[in-house]
Amino acid sequence: MPDDFASQSHIRLGSNSGKPQTRLDGIAKITGSATYAADNAPQDMIWAVHAGAPAARGKVVALDTAAALAHPGVIDVMTPENRPELAQDPDARAEFFAMKIDVLQNDAARYAGAPVALVLAETLEAALEGARLLAPQVEAEPARIGFGSSEPYEPPFVGFGSPAKTVTGDMEAGFAAAAQNVEVEIETPPQYHNAMEPHAIVAQWDGDRLILDTPNQAIVMSCPMFAAYFGIPPENVHIRSPYLGGGFGSKAVINAPQILACLAARQTGRPVKLVLGRSQMFGPVGHRGATKQTLKLGIDGEGRLTALSHHAVAATSAFDDFLEPAANASLNTYACPAISATHAGSRWDIGTPGAMRAPGEASGSAALECAMDEAAHAAGLDPLEFRLRNYAETDPASGRAFSSKELRECYRLGAERFGWAGRPLEPGQMRDARGRLIGWGMGTSLFQAPMFRAEARATLRADGTAVVETAAADMGQGAWTALAQIAADGLGLDLAQVEFRSGDSKLPDAGIAGGSGHTATAGSALFSAGQDVVAKLAALALADPDSPLHGAGNQAVTARDGRLFLAADESRSASYADILASAGQEALTGNGEGVRNPKDAEERAMFSHGAVFAEVAVDPDLFQIRVTRLVGAFAAGQIINPKLAESQLLGGMVWGLGFALHEEGIHDPRTGRPVNGDLAGYHVPVNADFVQIEALTVPEADPYVNALGVKGVGEIGITGSVGAIANAVWHATGRRARRFPIHVEDLL
């Protein structure tokens, strides 16, 4: 990243943005002084632990509540029989983001691990033992797990309201024009977010006010959702969520254990703490649903796509719908005259899936990039050359111009850094000194660059320092830091002069930390709040006969280092503190909003792009796969903090390796119970899995996404990486991945 990158942008971000500022909450986190939700222990608090259904489909026929109640320390057991009323039907999906949840509304078991009772006790140990003593029994029917287990159905939409079926162009004509077709079928398994911090809540009632310490990715938006279950006004819910130990989408929607804890707190009149055990995270808090994807690519004699059809069967629960919008990954990536992206649903007896880091794009791009690799080989072209021939100059799905797209530069830089040139077309051609098969593969990365809506407030204080406020969520991605940098720039202050308050629902709504749109959205609000302060200050100064800026009329002023300067004559300036003092004001508040210009949103397609290159070394008879190099080059608009952006991109690539080689939620095909519901069995990558991994960014100015030119870096790293690794494995071994993760027996 060039140092002067910030100045290339159309907007003069100040000197704080663009700096690799170390995360401001880092010390608090590593020294343990950062209070995560479960660290709270209010006076008089009790513990709640839920017992989970031991089978995925059936009816709970026995619960030994007497045994649990007899255990010392157990206070109460909540079951469907005595569960207090809720003000909202948990199966109603009263709101778009309110998924159906299992909060003891009846005796049905709809997935393994669904809450069937809640034990309240004076200690965690007693609550755990009480839950064990309940020994729930289920009259079970065979679980439906796997794509063969139920008839596919046609969903009304996929993901959060994305179309289930999109066809552009004439598919028939497209395939008719093809010199050859490539067909690929790929399965991806259920994957579980497994944030390091388990879901936790400390719930307390003060009259009809509900105070919650709970990690949350959409702090203000969640208040009305909690309120609806308890029949209280949204403003009576106070969520405190200063730190999250990872969210990845699983902390964005309300889950059943949280609601049960709130109920228990209301019923007992005591604060209640509930913390999920690791194994309890394999059910009630969402996951990435399994997919079975079929792609058919038509290519002409020159290696150009003539038609691209991508069909994804996506698994969801038996009772609710969240379908991984996997096929939609094919809508915006490559130029093609005819594209069809369609979905079907498959009902399994499993917890309802939800958004998990790059929902849709991760699974869909994995399959698309594998298919593109096969097509390149069929066309006799280098995979990079093939992608360049199918480079989309405009958005293939909508025909709209891209707001910016430096993907060509990503391809160039990534390939150069990796040393892609000279790659043999055929597989199995390269070996290292130890005789391992070497393969190179690549994938294109793509992720939407959305903006939601956010508000922020900035207050300048008499001493010239400021406090800025917005209810943003730092999931570990670094929002505390990057957003503070933007806020400081909006105010023309140094980062150290700005106190950043966040993570609390009493603050202005920062929208959701998700969809890779948080920095863009909350950042825009913060920046404009700062600019609002500056504008008000300027008005004061210009009107003040004693001010060096007096009488400047409507000449431009610039804000920098806590002073306002006359743009045309920088010798005329006044400090913020002086301006406030002369005006006799203790403080000055500005407000800002972050929202995308509707015209730009309408006219432009907005995405981050990238290219990932992978090298693998594969043992020729034992087929152990070593990813020896992983290089990604990404264009994601203005980079606010290169250090944090790099760690987000690397984290995404790490996740991509896990997707390709490790992550797999296994459910017993008969009972539906998780078979590997802990971190010893559910593998994610470890440090030793990486030899060389590198994320580069490419400068990209984007005047349309928002005034800051910011896109997002949170999710894109996964896309591209999965395919790159699978394609490298093929290039080494000649064997194509047909399912993820790639198992050794698939290569033997």
Next chain:
Amino acid sequence: MKSFEYLRPETLDEALAALSDPDAASLGGGTNLLDLMKLGVAGPERIVDLARLPGLDRIETLPDGMTRVGALVRNSDLAADPGFAAAFPMVAEALLSGASAQLRNAATVGGNLMQATRCAYFQDPFAACNRRAAGSGCDALGGANRGHAVLGWSPACIAVHPSDFCVPLAALGAEAEIAGPSGTRLVPLAEFHLLPGEEPHRATALEPGEIVLALRLPAAAAGFAGNARYLKLRERTSYAFAVVSAAAALRIEDGTVAAARLALGGVAARPWRCSEAEEALAGKPATAESFAAAASIALSNAAPSGANGYKIVLAERLLARTMAAAAAGTPAEMPALPGSLMDDTGEAAHA
């Protein structure tokens, strides 16, 4: 979790007395026992913490040349002991290929021997499992069993023993020193873990009320130090149990294998000593052909117990590879990734 009584006896006699309660369990580092208690798989009424027992935290050489390792020696300390690692390099390599540094710091020698299978159905109190609840059935049959046994299994149980450490120990003819109410006895490690047969709930040769006091390695085992390797296939580069693993120690004289010590891990309910293969290899030239032939003998009785036939192929190839790696000489230093084929820095892991 369930309430229990916690005792920390100061002498062996006190410990054995405390363990006479059939619902008592010995505690080593707790890295396995506590997990099983939290899962509701183990529910002892009494925990007998062995930590204070005198003399069990030592590595010593007995008058007859045997190496004796006390049951309380930590996995990490044993692997780092220069004398021990020099004499039994593949044991050190196996230890370091297991679990994580934090777990190895806590795990004891006795606990490692006694650790339970990682079969998911054993760990799930709601599943049918003959090993956990005699006669209840075996949900692993017909369930998720990619990782299960290909040797020595029975229709009653197809679980594997998860220890890395025990594999080279079985190969080298180590013995477990066991103390109980009726005195002390020695059991060869290759027979310490029981094959399931009809009674998978009996996992080891330990009788109720007995404890493992120590391990003994014969003096002759050190004679293999120059050509000994432990290699382990796993589903990520570290911090994962073996899919299959192999220990191979060779005594090579003039290019001929004078004696071999071979064992496989991850394939059976016990570390699988490959005696027939050892015999077949003795006197043969130390070549890839001999190793392949011996490996094929080792797996000749293998059969899948589910979706795990691939393990037979892998185990055979890995065993041959491990012999080749051993023949190439024990590395002068412990590889950066012990027991791993993923070591990019080290020497070629195969000839």
